[in-house]
Amino acid sequence: MSAEHPYSPAYDDDGVVYVSGALSVDVDGVAVGGRRPALDAAIAKLRSRLATVGLDLPDVVKTTYFVTDVTLRDEANEQYAEIFAEPRPARSFVQVAALPYGATVEIEAVARRR
Template sequence: MFIKSFEAENGPAAIGPYSPAVKLGDFVYVSGQLPINENNEIDESIELQTKACLENMKKLLATQNLELRHVVKTTVFMTDLADFDKFNEVYAQYFEKPYPARSCVQVAALPKGAKVEIEALVIDTLVYEANMKNKSCSGCQGSDCSGCR
């Protein structure tokens, strides 16, 4: 089969019949990450829950030598959009420009009583990055750059 599933040894286990993440070629699909912390609990505040979701995503991606910089799209599910500003404060600490594309929707409820869940689409560019580095190319993609051709 072409699809490879994976999970983080030190991350929360799936709570149903699904893979925490699957990889097909360069595409990685990360299932919704719940805010289960290192004590296998869910903190009360949206800030700590957001941090836990993103830390769990980082652990999962690290199993494939990937980082949050490889995330191209997230979908955020929140039980109360009144928490959106607080959520954004924490989210902004994890991503840099260019930020991933993102959708955010309010839902009636999330598993385990969570306030937030984050899923992601990730592109594994490690092979391309290594090729560019070997060609001494900065990836500028400019019309006058001979290293990018």
């Protein structure tokens, strides 16, 4: 945990893992442009955070997407169908006015150890 970000990227509470929001930014903190590339960047960061606690996408049981443009829903649905197997995790999809660093997508998740 750094002074700049005083929170845990992933917190394991006895097998239930809460993953902090993963923004659609590159390694330098620059917002990823394009609709699907932004969604993919957020998922890649989510996977990276899951990996820090030994988990991956199949362990996710719930996600919340925060987007600056609700019309991303169709692309998000396509992405969800591609990356999550049945039964897919529950999901909330929320439009927000803005996200840090000019990102257009942020995804948080809840996962569990199996």
